[in-house]
Structure formats: C-alpha cells, structure tokens
Amino acid sequence: MKLLPPWNIEREIVAKTEAETNKALGYDPYARPIGLHIRFGIVNLDKPPGPSSHEVVAWVKRILGLKHAGHGGTLDA
Amino acid sequence: MLPVAFEDATKVIQAFLLSGKEYVCLMQLHEDVAEQRIRDTFAEFAGEIFQRPPLRASVKRSVRKRAIYSLDILEIEGRRVLFKIACQAGTYVRKICSDIGEVLGCGAHMSELRRTRAGPFHENRNLCSMYDLLNAYDSCKTKNREEEFRAIVRPMEEAFEFIPRVYVRDSAVDAICHGADLAIPGVVKLDQRITMNASIVLMSLKGEVVALAKALMPTEQVLEQDHGIAAKTVRVIMQPGTYPSLWKEQ
Numbered sequence: 001m002k003l004l005p006p007w008n009i010e011r012e013i014v015a016k017t018e019a020e021t022n023k024a025l026g027y028d029p030y031a032r033p034i035g036l037h038i039r040f041g042i043v044n045l046d047k048p049p050g051p052s053s054h055e056v057v058a059w060v061k062r063i064l065g066l067k068h069a070g071h072g073g074t075l076d077a
Numbered sequence: 078m079l080p081v082a083f084e085d086a087t088k089v090i091q092a093f094l095l096s097g098k099e100y101v102c103l104m105q106l107h108e109d110v111a112e113q114r115i116r117d118t119f120a121e122f123a124g125e126i127f128q129r130p131p132l133r134a135s136v137k138r139s140v141r142k143r144a145i146y147s148l149d150i151l152e153i154e155g156r157r158v159l160f161k162i163a164c165q166a167g168t169y170v171r172k173i174c175s176d177i178g179e180v181l182g183c184g185a186h187m188s189e190l191r192r193t194r195a196g197p198f199h200e201n202r203n204l205c206s207m208y209d210l211l212n213a214y215d216s217c218k219t220k221n222r223e224e225e226f227r228a229i230v231r232p233m234e235e236a237f238e239f240i241p242r243v244y245v246r247d248s249a250v251d252a253i254c255h256g257a258d259l260a261i262p263g264v265v266k267l268d269q270r271i272t273m274n275a276s277i278v279l280m281s282l283k284g285e286v287v288a289l290a291k292a293l294m295p296t297e298q299v300l301e302q303d304h305g306i307a308a309k310t311v312r313v314i315m316q317p318g319t320y321p322s323l324w325k326e327q
Contacts, residue, residue, distance in 0.1 A: 003124060005146035005163045006097045006239035007197070015266040016300055019246045021282035025320045026250075028283050029232035034223060039084040041230040046204045047079040056207070060081055063211055072080035072093035072195050072236075 038064065080198045086233035088314050089286070095276060096196025096239060097146065099163045103190075104174045106156040108183035115158060116150060118180050123148040128172055136167065143168040158185075163194070197238035205229045233314075234286050237278045241268035243299075243308065244280050245287065250320035253279060253288050259308040264299055271296045277308060281320070288313045 027033075032040065047056050053071050061069045082090055106115075122145060129140045146163040153159075162170060171187045178185025193200045205213075213225040245253065249263030259279060271277060271292050279287045290308040299307050 003144045003146050005099075007194075009239070011241070012269040013242075013244075013266050014269045014296065014300065016264050017266075019265045019282060021247050022320075025247060026281055026283050026285050029234045029285055030227075032232065034217065034226075037227065037230065037232070040086045040233045041083045042086050042089070042198075042233050042236060043081050043083075043210060043230050044198045044202060044204050045079045045081050045210070046206050048207070053079055056079065057081055059207065060083075060210070064083065064214060066083050068084050068087050070082050070087035070090045072082070072090055072198070 038066075078192055078195065078198065078200050078204060080195060080236070082233060082236075083230075085314070085316070086236075088312060089233045089236045089289075091289070091312070092236045092240060092278075093195050093198075095166050097163065097165055097194075098168070098192060098196075099161070099194035099199065100170055101151070101159070101161050101191045101193055102170050102174065103188050104158045104160065104177070104185050105188045106158065106181065106183055106185045107178065109156060110181050110183060112153055114181065115153060118177055119148055119150055119160065121180070122173060122177060126173070126176075128169060130167075131169060131172060134169070141167075145173075157188075161193075197235055203229060203231060234280075234284060237280075237286060241271045241275055241277045241292075242280050243267040243271070243277055243290075244282055247282065247320055250281055250287055250315070251317060251322040253310055254313055254315050254317040254319065255322075256310055256313060258293075258306045258310050259290060261299060261302055261305050261307050264307055267296055267299060269296055271299075276311075279308065279310070281315075285315060285319075287315045 057069050057071050124145060126143055126145055127140050128143050130136050130138050144165040149161045151159040151161055170190055174185050174187040209229060213229050216222040217226040244265045245263045246265050253259060272295050275292045277290050277292050279290050281287055288310045289312040290310050292308050294307050
C-alpha cells in the first residue's frame with residue numbers, strides 16, 4: 001500500500017459545535033496591519049549557493065530591521 | 078529553498094522539523110551497474126525503511142522507521158543517477174544513497190542534494206530571491222505599495238497547512254496563550270483524523286495560530302465527551318491579550 005505524503009492527504013474538518021468570532025479581536029491572518037504582518041511573517045527564499053543560511057538570515061534581519069529571524073532547517077541530509 | 082521566519086514567527090520553525098520533505102538528489106555509483114538493476118533496487122526503497130542517523134546528526138542514534146513516500150529516478154547517465162525523493166522528516170538522503178550502493182554491491186554516495194520542499198513550502202510556491210524581497214520591502218516603505226510584499230511574505234499560519242488543527246472559541250484563546258491546556262468546552266471544530274498524542278495546532282476561528290499542542294484525545298472522543306482535557310499546550314505562539322482574558326472573570 002502506498003504511503004501518502006502529508007501534502008496529498010485529504011483533510012476534513014468536523015464541527016463539534018457552532019460559535020462565532022468577534023471581529024474586533026485578533027485578525028484574519030491575511031489582513032494583518034503591515035507591522036503585524038511582518039512580525040508573524042515567513043518568506044520562502046531562493047537562497048543563492050554562496051552565502052550560508054545563517055548569513056542569509058543575518059542579511060534579512062538587517063534589511064528589514066528585525067530583532068529576530070530564523071530559518072527552516074539547513075540541508076543536513 | 079529556504080523558509081525564513083520573522084520575529085514571533087520564528088516560534089513556528091519547529092513545524093518545519095516535523096514536516097515531510099522533498100529533494101532532488103544526484104547519486105554517484107562506484108561501479109557500472111545495469112540500468113534495470115538500479116531501477117529495481119530503487120523500487121525496494123520506496124515505502125517504509127529503517128535508518129540509523131549518521132554520526133554527525135544531533136539526534137539520538139537509534140535505528141528508526143522512516144517513510145519514503147516516493148522515490149523516482151529522473152535520469153541515469155553512466156554511474157550517475159538523478160532522482161526525486163519525498164520522505165518523512167528526519168530521513169537522511171545521504172544514508173539512502175549509501176544503502177542503495179550497498180544493496181547493489183558496488184557502493185554509492187550522494188554527490189549533490191537540493192531540497193525542493195519543506196512541509197507546505199516548496200520551490201514553486203512564492204519562491205523569491207533576496208532582491209525580490211528587498212524591492213518589495215522598498216515599495217512598501219517608500220511607495221506605500223504593499224501587495225508585492227504581502228505576496229512574498231506569507232502569514233506564519235501557512236507553515237501549519239499539513240498539521241492537524243483544532244479550532245477554539247474566542248473565550249478559550251487567552252487561557253491557552255497563558256499556557257493552559259485545551260478543555261473540551263473550548264473546542265468548536267477539528268480535523269477528523271486526530272489520533273492520541275498527535276502534534277496538532279490550536280487555531281482561533283479566524284484561522285490565527287494560537288499554540289502548538291499535543292492531542293490527549295482522538296477526534297471521536299472529543300466529539301463525544303463534554304468535559305476533559307483535549308490537548309496539552311506545548312508552545313504558545315499568539316501574544317497573550319490578543320483576545321481578552323474572559324477566563325479570569327469566572
């Protein structure tokens with residue numbers, strides 16, 4: 001039997017109850033004001049082969065004036 | 078392809094450690110091998126395999142089962158084999174190359190590797206160069222044009238696309254932001270196939286990530302019961318106070 005990768009698995013959501021959300025609290029993740037959008041943002045970078053992942057992150061921090069940034073794993077396989 | 082998370086979004090990086098990956102790999106065989114034998118051996122490695130992490134790894138070096146979702150040869154040229162692999166997090170492609178070499182008898186090693194997917198993020202998804210990011214940010218700051226920047230910089234929620242989710246009601250959010258576990262009354266809807274001890278993500282009804290958690294009950298039990306703790310909060314992501322602390326008044 002073939003193993004399905006996570007990106008091919010069908011996901012269904014089932015409701016236990018109904019509830020509404022207060023529009024005045026929090027944000028739709030796609031409608032955050034720009035400051036918050038950056039604070040909770042992720043970018044999919046096409047890293048050039050030269051610099052290390054660490055150097056790229058340091059560069060991003062400098063350009064965007066960030067206090068923190070991190071990357072999604074180095075190629076350690 | 079390198080996902081880079083900003084500020085508070087760095088808390089979601091661990092989601093990438095849990096997610097499946099895809100790579101394109103160039104393997105070098107140490108002797109000439111008949112093409113059919115190469116293809117047959119590759120076919121054996123798709124599915125579940127056993128692996129012990131290499132010496133350099135920072136994980137416990139016990140033999141463990143890993144899922145290889147797919148393993149497809151793209152091209153064979155002499156002793157070089159170019160292939161695509163989709164595998165569970167924590168699978169060492171280098172080890173697969175050397176193991177294939179062992180099975181073939183001649184030995185082999187990984188000569189090049191390119192990651193094409195880490196969980197929901199892949200090469201064809203909003204991939205941008207450092208220049209694109211710089212230009213988009215500049216447009217944002219100096220010309221007040223945000224669309225390009227917002228197209229490139231994604232909300233951190235996208236990192237959880239493949240992690241089972243539980244949506245919690247507004248009144249439960251702040252308690253969780255303070256580290257409280259998720260009680261059943263807080264659950265509104267959830268992924269149908271959550272199993273015991275699964276890593277899950279707790280979300281607000283607006284789709285904002287609240288916290289990473291571990292399921293203490295499978296979905297069926299959560300649907301059936303009225304009380305009990307459904308999940309243990311493992312890592313809070315949302316700032317406390319985003320949703321008011323209604324739980325204090327009780």
